[in-house]
Amino acid sequence: MWQSSSNALTREMFIPGKSSVQVPVLIVGAGPTGLCTSLLLSRYGIPSLLVERHASTSIYPRATGVSTRSMELFRQWGLDQRVKAAGFELEDASAPVSLTLAQPELTRLPLGFPSAQEVAAVSPVTPCACPQDALEPLLLERARSYAEAQVVFGTELTTIEQDGVGISATIIDRSTANATLVRAHYVVAADGAHSRVREHLGIAMQGPDQLGNYLSVLFRADLNRLIKSHVHGLYFIQHPEASGIFVPTSTDGRWVFAMEWHPERGERLEDYDSERCIRLVRTATGVPDLDVELLGVQAFPFAAQVAQCYRKGNVFLAGDAAHRMTPSGGMGMNTGIHDAHNLAWKLAAVLKGWADITLLETYESERRPVGLHNTRRSNTRRVMGKHEEDEESWSDLEIDLGYCYESKVIIPDLPAEDGTAPARSRLTCQPGRRAPHVWLTRGGKRISTLDLYDQTLTLVTGSAGTSWCEAADRVARAHGVPLVAHLIGLEGELRDGDSHWDETYRIEADGALLIRPDGFVAWRKPGMIRDPQTELHHVVDQIVGHSPS
Incomplete structure (x- = not known):
């Protein structure tokens, strides 16, 4: 039986032939999406077991294009240079x-x-080109470098049942036919376009399946x-x-x-x-x-389909199991990697107890619209020489970096008091969007703002935002959430010598933003207010799904 939530991170080592094993998260499918999910969960300290029915990583090139956003994530994980070396520049x-x-x-x-x-x-x-049969071994090596990760090939999931407390799944060693019962709190189905997990759950695909x-x-x-x-x-x-x-x-x-x-x-x-x-x-x-x-x-x-839903109970679909795209536009694999990045921090926050389980509802509400948009785009671009646009044109860069999440853990900006219309560009610092890149200097070394947004909630403020930093420290201790604060200005630890940060993030020197662990803006306040601690307290409450107190 699954243990109580206080022991949610309990895990046992999987040993072939062992009759049963318990792990917080079971991942099915060791393609790029599944491997990134394993890697990310480990970085958050969450044990997982990844099973793959094939004997090894892909032996075919399959997808080759690695998008800008995917390369940003690989840079964060210390893999970007190795990915470039294994591939080639376009x-x-x-x-x-x-x-x-x-x-x-x-x-x-x-x-x-x-x-x-x-x-x-x-x-x-x-962005660069790195064929999947070169990329997957790099992701596998990094995933296996963490003690929290177990990755097993030649092992197939055959049954999966939910009981309201957790999930029981049977996995079979394909070489010996030995069966193991896996007890997990969550399952991530990254088992491809013909997902057996999705089929077992009865989740239908919507859209043309024969293009x-x-x-x-x-x-x-x-x-x-x-x-x-x-x-x-x-x-x-x-x-x-x-x-x-x-x-x-x-x-x-x-x-x-x-x-x-x-x-x-x-x-x-x-x-x-x-x-x-x-x-x-x-x-x-x-x-x-x-x-x-x-x-x-x-x-x-070729197909252009999206799953009717991305979640059923404690099972989540990701990658090709959630969306089947044509190769046109090169976003199939990349969209799956970004699915993993969105889901992993939410699973970790819930399993570690600093976020309410309702946070998991936002995976589908945030990622399914992106899957729909990218899948539709892959179909309209499919015919050689035909380049249809959406009703409102998106650039290739905006497709990758400019989508905007809308969910209950994104707090939208209030309308401007002077009636100023919001910026038309999709590459802005609007809540729900990827926090923009700006070069800063720390200790004489150039870093990107993107380097600040990793594994924790992050508050960033300008040179006059000391009160926000103090408030963040108190709120972090009161909530028991991982929340760090950074002050950015012409002087101090993080220096913005060219004033690009102020221009790009569109706040005053005493304003603040809260960035999620996946690097997306959750909330923005252009300037200082009377009681920053109370404001930040309510903001964090909403983001982690706790009732205001």
Whole structure:
């Protein structure tokens, strides 16, 4: 039986063949979303068990684009440089279109990622390309570096039941058929587009599930002389006999050629043997005698679906289990990573007792609208050469950094007394949005404001905000919540020598903001008020879900 909430962090080591084990959080699926969930929970001191039915991390490149926001998170976790080293920089944010790779460009299409110049103004990092089979081992290594994390491959979840107190799940070692009963307080289902957990819970997917069938031909060949060493994320090919997309997946000549095929017309995967696949690659490159090493062929359908709900009881859907996107726009994997970042701190806050269980309700209310928007965008961009816009246009940078959460733990700004309209840009410091990046100096070293927002609630105030800092200290002790305060100004520990912080965060020197552990603004007060402690007390009460006292 699950132990009381006072022992919510009790966990037992999973040993293959052991009849039962208890852990606070069971994670199903060791793709990027599941691995990031494990890693994040460990950083908060929450034990977890992650099970993956396959024998290892992905052996195929799958997703390759790592967005700006994902790179910001990897930087926070000390992984950004390793991710860049395992992948490669995208030299251009557009995709060339040509008849074959050897022939002149006809036009260029937007890739779905912002340019390096756009990103430099708003982030300490830049997006990059890192294929999933290179990214996952890095995430796995970091996840396993924490004592709190257990990651087990070749192990499949077969049953899951909720009883109002916790969850009982059966996992099977696929090599021995040994079964283990896992007792967990929460389950995070990150088990992919065809999630068995989601199916078991009876959660329906909404949206088109058959937008086309595609083949992914993985091969190795030297294409440098054709691309002239200018690496783009995609290359569109319009040859009538080999129409498709080339995707670079490494710096040593490994590529994917993706093309539509038609099983509905009787085509079979066996029809695409080595000889035919190599011939398609040669036709698409425009080099009839190209030396091609075929590495594999996979079939995959395109869909644009979102789960009807992201939670049922104590089970949460994340990543592809919650939203199926087409590869267009490159946000499928990234959206899953951001799901994990939103959910992990909330699970940790509830399990550690400093937030009410109602905080968990905001996972769906905050993340499902993002999943809907990104999924819809992946569908409208799907057809080559077609670039539909939403009713209100979003830039590629805003898609990644500019969405705004609306939930009961976000306290919106009051209307301006002078009637001034709110800023139109989505890259602002408005409550519900990602707290912006500004370079600061601490101890002679340059740091980003993003470095301040990690694992705790964080109050930031200007040079005249000492009263806010004192109030934060008292409220943290009274509430028993992890709350730290930083004063930013021309002098002191955190220096804003260029006055960019004041301009970007839009508060006076005696104003304050409260930033959540996931780096999103929860509340903002432009200037000092008479009783900052009482104000902050009520703000923290609302954010952690406690009734005002």
